[in-house]
Amino acid sequence: MSAPAVLAKHLSRSFGATRALVDVSFEVRGGTVCALLGRNGAGKTTAVRILTTLLRADGGSALVDGFDVSTQAHQVRTRIGVTGQSATMDELLTGSENLETIGRFCHLGAGAARRRADELLRQFDLLNAGNRLVKRYSGGMRRRLDLAASLIAEPNMLFLDEPTTGLDPVSRGEMWAYIRGLVSAGTTVLLTTQYLDEADRLADTIVVIDRGLVVARGTPEQLKSSIGRPFLRVTLPDASGAATDQVRQLLGDEAEVQGRSVSAPAADGLTTLSEVVGQLRRLGIATHEVGLELPSLDEVFSSVTDHSAGPEPSPTPVGGEA
Amino acid sequence: MSQPSLPTRSRLGGGVRDAYTATRRFLIRGRRQPDVIFGSVLIPVIFVVLFGYVFGSSISIPGGNYRAYLMPGLFAMSILFNSNNVAVAVATDMSEGVVDRFRTLPIARSAIGVGRSVSSLLLGVPVLMVMILCGLAVGWRVEDGLGNAVLAFLLFELFGFAIGWLGILVGLLAGSAQAADVIISIPTFLLGFISSVFVDPSKMPTWLRLIAYWNPMSAVVTAGRQLFGNTIGPPPSGVWSLDHPIVTTVGLALLIVLIVVPICVRLYSRSTR
Numbered sequence: 001m002s003a004p005a006v007l008a009k010h011l012s013r014s015f016g017a018t019r020a021l022v023d024v025s026f027e028v029r030g031g032t033v034c035a036l037l038g039r040n041g042a043g044k045t046t047a048v049r050i051l052t053t054l055l056r057a058d059g060g061s062a063l064v065d066g067f068d069v070s071t072q073a074h075q076v077r078t079r080i081g082v083t084g085q086s087a088t089m090d091e092l093l094t095g096s097e098n099l100e101t102i103g104r105f106c107h108l109g110a111g112a113a114r115r116r117a118d119e120l121l122r123q124f125d126l127l128n129a130g131n132r133l134v135k136r137y138s139g140g141m142r143r144r145l146d147l148a149a150s151l152i153a154e155p156n157m158l159f160l161d162e163p164t165t166g167l168d169p170v171s172r173g174e175m176w177a178y179i180r181g182l183v184s185a186g187t188t189v190l191l192t193t194q195y196l197d198e199a200d201r202l203a204d205t206i207v208v209i210d211r212g213l214v215v216a217r218g219t220p221e222q223l224k225s226s227i228g229r230p231f232l233r234v235t236l237p238d239a240s241g242a243a244t245d246q247v248r249q250l251l252g253d254e255a256e257v258q259g260r261s262v263s264a265p266a267a268d269g270l271t272t273l274s275e276v277v278g279q280l281r282r283l284g285i286a287t288h289e290v291g292l293e294l295p296s297l298d299e300v301f302s303s304v305t306d307h308s309a310g311p312e313p314s315p316t317p318v319g320g321e322a
Numbered sequence: 323m324s325q326p327s328l329p330t331r332s333r334l335g336g337g338v339r340d341a342y343t344a345t346r347r348f349l350i351r352g353r354r355q356p357d358v359i360f361g362s363v364l365i366p367v368i369f370v371v372l373f374g375y376v377f378g379s380s381i382s383i384p385g386g387n388y389r390a391y392l393m394p395g396l397f398a399m400s401i402l403f404n405s406n407n408v409a410v411a412v413a414t415d416m417s418e419g420v421v422d423r424f425r426t427l428p429i430a431r432s433a434i435g436v437g438r439s440v441s442s443l444l445l446g447v448p449v450l451m452v453m454i455l456c457g458l459a460v461g462w463r464v465e466d467g468l469g470n471a472v473l474a475f476l477l478f479e480l481f482g483f484a485i486g487w488l489g490i491l492v493g494l495l496a497g498s499a500q501a502a503d504v505i506i507s508i509p510t511f512l513l514g515f516i517s518s519v520f521v522d523p524s525k526m527p528t529w530l531r532l533i534a535y536w537n538p539m540s541a542v543v544t545a546g547r548q549l550f551g552n553t554i555g556p557p558p559s560g561v562w563s564l565d566h567p568i569v570t571t572v573g574l575a576l577l578i579v580l581i582v583v584p585i586c587v588r589l590y591s592r593s594t595r
């Protein structure tokens with residue numbers, strides 16, 4: 001298991017004057033989940049479309065399972081499953097007809113395609129809707145059907161472009177469970193998301209893209225720790241002066257008071273927390289809550305994609321087109 | 323899990339199977355669009371009434387019954403209109419995500435186009451049946467044997483297959499269904515009306531007459547009239563394509579197929595936009 005499942009090198013792609021991808025390189029190890037994280041228009045979909053043979057890159061190269069996406073598209077297509085950002089199911093076909101058609105296109109044969117369709121409908125809780133036209137499906141049902149469609153040939157490499165956008169919290173949790181199940185069965189997943197908690201929960205590695213460039217990468221923990229230290233927060237029952245002063249002294253020079261809570265960086269994390277709790281008890285200070293706050297990916301995200309520092313993303317002209 | 327054994331068939335076999343799957347999909351879709359079916363049956367019927375009786379009562383064709391002259395023209399028109407439907411349907415398909423899904427599957431590059439064109443021919447058959455019944459009802463007859471009549475319809479279908487691919491091409495190039503509709507309606511209209519489909523071009527002004535004579539639709543319709551034995555009508559035009567209408571139609575159809583099919587196949591599988 002040495003060759004990565006996905007290897008993208010210096011991918012670039014422009015649409016007229018819009019530089020959707022400027023220079024994006026990353027790799028995904030087999031059997032892991034990689035999340036491409038970025039704001040609207042960051043270039044996530046463009047990257048996924050290039051890797052799934054739907055779009056040609058202007059520059060750079062990409063291998064999926066060792067095959068070049070531009071010169072060996074057919075081999076790549078036999079190995080991947082794709083759920084795009086927008087629905088790809090035929091509205092005038094039923095759920096099961098859609099899946100069956102795709103099964104036949106994956107050369108399962110008529111009988112096997114039919115059985116696989118039923119199996120997936122059951123797995124995705126769509127068995128009762130199997131004979132209904134897709135145009136009568138709800139958004140969540142469509143999303144599930146689309147995911148089911150990408151699993152028909154049991155690919156070991158799955159691309160999911162914003163798999164949970166538009167889903168309610170329950171359906172989203174279910175989608176996460178499906179994805180985790182696939183990963184534990186050995187599937188490699190590249191997903192895109194705008195949700196940090198999603199990347200945090202699902203991904204082994206995160207690649208943050210902004211304006212067509214990779215601005216950060218690493219495990220969720222690496223990203224969090226690279227950006228800041230944990231904070232300790234002590235919340236008192238009320239904002240009375242005496243106790244607040246005591247706590248502030250206890251927490252040191254960097255302590256900050258906000259209403260009835262006092263917070264300070266906790267360099268040693270849990271050790272600092274237990275020391276502080278011990279001292280609070282010894283001093284007899286009643287507290288409402290004491291807690292350690294890890295920096296969230298939100299902070300990572302806003303610090304690496306901070307647009308206030310530079311000009312707004314504006315189309316950078318390329319080439320000689322006017 | 324029972325992993326299906328990978329097919330080791332020839333590329334041709336795989337291509338035929340994929341084309342069959344695609345055709346099947348388009349036929350299911352076609353059945354679910356009663357409005358389109360209704361429209362494509364209704365328009366030719368309206369034409370029979372409109373041209374057979376409304377205009378027809380003041381159109382005279384030398385030596386006979388105008389409606390017998392008209393019907394082969396209307397058969398050809400219904401085939402021409404079919405390519406309009408194809409263009410709109412292809413453009414609609416392209417603007418939805420379905421084609422993206424197909425392009426990530428390991429299918430033969432020609433499958434979607436072939437499926438589209440074969441299914442549209444099949445869906446056109448019932449329309450043609452209705453037209454034939456209408457024709458028989460208004461006095462059109464097969465006058466040169468059933469064998470030749472069958473040949474005539476096969477010729478029409480061949481022509482329909484070819485211009486169906488032109489419809490696919492327009493659908494692939496147009497940005498939207500509306501655009502496809504506009505782009506293909508204009509040539510359809512001109513091809514249909516500046517020809518010998520409805521009238522005898524010999525009375526047109528010279529420049530228009532030349533266009534009408536050389537119009538491929540005139541050749542197709544003339545071929546049909548010959549094979550049906552509906553040989554009433556205008557005197558010989560002296561134009562090569564009308565003197566050899568069957569050869570012209572077959573040649574033209576093959577030419578269109580040879581040029582347009584590879585372009586469409588490329589466009590369908592293009593890593594695009």
Ligand SMILES: Nc1ncnc2c1ncn2[C@@H]1O[C@H](COP(=O)(O)OP(=O)(O)OP(=O)(O)O)[C@@H](O)[C@H]1O
Pocket residue numbers: 015018019020038039040041042043044045046047085194595
């Ligand atoms: N077909 C296209 N034609 C023109 N511009 C395009 C096209 N596709 C993408 N773009 C532009 O490229 C940039 C990146 O788009 P992309 O869809 O990759 O973003 P994204 O990260 O997926 O965003 P979102 O979160 O909104 O889905 C955007 O500025 C977009 O407008």
Ligand SMILES: [Mg+2]
Pocket residue numbers: 044045046085161
């Ligand atoms: Mg996107």
